[in-house]
Amino acid sequence: MTMRLTTNGYELDTSPERFGVLETADELLGDDAALSEAMAERGYLFFKGLLPSETVLAARHEILTKYAILGEIDDRHPIDDAIAGDGHAVADANLRAFSESVRSGYHYRSVTDHERVTAVHEALLGGPVRSFDFRWPRFVRPGEGCGFHCDGPYMNRGTSRIVSSWIPLGGIRRFEGSLLLLENSHRSERLHNGYLQADADADGLEWLDADPVVTQEKYGDRWLTTDFEPGDVLCFGMHTLHGALDNLSPVGRCRLSSDSRYQRIDEPADPRWNGKRIEGHGGSRVFYPGLGQWNNRDFQDEWKDVDERGRLELRDTMDQR
Ligand SMILES: O=C(O)CCC(=O)C(=O)O
Numbered sequence: 001m002t003m004r005l006t007t008n009g010y011e012l013d014t015s016p017e018r019f020g021v022l023e024t025a026d027e028l029l030g031d032d033a034a035l036s037e038a039m040a041e042r043g044y045l046f047f048k049g050l051l052p053s054e055t056v057l058a059a060r061h062e063i064l065t066k067y068a069i070l071g072e073i074d075d076r077h078p079i080d081d082a083i084a085g086d087g088h089a090v091a092d093a094n095l096r097a098f099s100e101s102v103r104s105g106y107h108y109r110s111v112t113d114h115e116r117v118t119a120v121h122e123a124l125l126g127g128p129v130r131s132f133d134f135r136w137p138r139f140v141r142p143g144e145g146c147g148f149h150c151d152g153p154y155m156n157r158g159t160s161r162i163v164s165s166w167i168p169l170g171g172i173r174r175f176e177g178s179l180l181l182l183e184n185s186h187r188s189e190r191l192h193n194g195y196l197q198a199d200a201d202a203d204g205l206e207w208l209d210a211d212p213v214v215t216q217e218k219y220g221d222r223w224l225t226t227d228f229e230p231g232d233v234l235c236f237g238m239h240t241l242h243g244a245l246d247n248l249s250p251v252g253r254c255r256l257s258s259d260s261r262y263q264r265i266d267e268p269a270d271p272r273w274n275g276k277r278i279e280g281h282g283g284s285r286v287f288y289p290g291l292g293q294w295n296n297r298d299f300q301d302e303w304k305d306v307d308e309r310g311r312l313e314l315r316d317t318m319d320q321r
Helices: 032-042 053-069 094-105 106-112 113-127 188-195 214-220
Strands: 020-022 046-048 129-131 136-140 146-149 164-166 181-182 224-225 233-237 242-244 255-264 285-287 304-305
Touching: 020 304, 046 106, 046 113, 053 094, 053 136, 053 255, 094 242, 094 255, 094 285, 106 164, 106 255, 113 129, 113 164, 113 233, 113 255, 181 214, 181 233, 188 214
Parallel strands: 020 224
Antiparallel strands: 046 233, 129 255, 136 255, 146 242, 164 233, 164 255, 181 224, 181 242, 285 304
């Protein structure tokens, strides 16, 4: 059975003029110049099985076990199935400590800083690289997704030479919330002349238009995605417009993935995401995506206010509209 695909609640038009599958770049591995050329040409590089699947699945288990402590995963099912729970312990938990514990997990770090991931970024950036000190492990419940944006305005206070890597932590079928990116959007003059010059915090950016057809017509060509397997890695630049398919899992499976950023060690780092004391988007907040929809106004789709003990202070979705 073909499952319907939606993004931001809009059904995706999957006719061949508007939709396609990510092209793989595995055959370019080992040829640094060819990798850089393909990145400049496509705006992304997709690798099948770059990472050992057991490394990725160990990270999956590590993170889902922590979500099960909050009740976000229902462990009456096997934990690695990631079936959504009722989240009964979220309200009382210290989410600051929780989020730090997810990000600093040994198995999770073994994925984001794996030598094969580092080698690809070194090839693309032409020298020794480091990952940003902050990492974005993403737990996406059924019904949730991610709005359209480019990473540049969120990451550009140090250098602009940055590559993002989106890594599925487990298999992710399209209808379970795969990443969606817009072909040729990295060449969009419209983006370059406006949006890409912004600073997300200083300029109070929200997600771009939610309608995939409007977004496509303004900024690029076909929407691209695929069914991901553990071990796959999708790299893209700061100018590539992307978002996600909504998680429409018919069995209530949560989507688990990671996004991390890489830059050369000899270039200045964005202080929002690097250093001893990371403040992200400021205020007393933690990276805890989902739980409502605010069009990312004041970053609330991804960043949640917490009190002095790290407890969630959820803003009312309706008040924000
Ligand atoms: O995984 C998602 O839903 C969005 C990821 C993303 O925006 C990114 O990798 O920059």
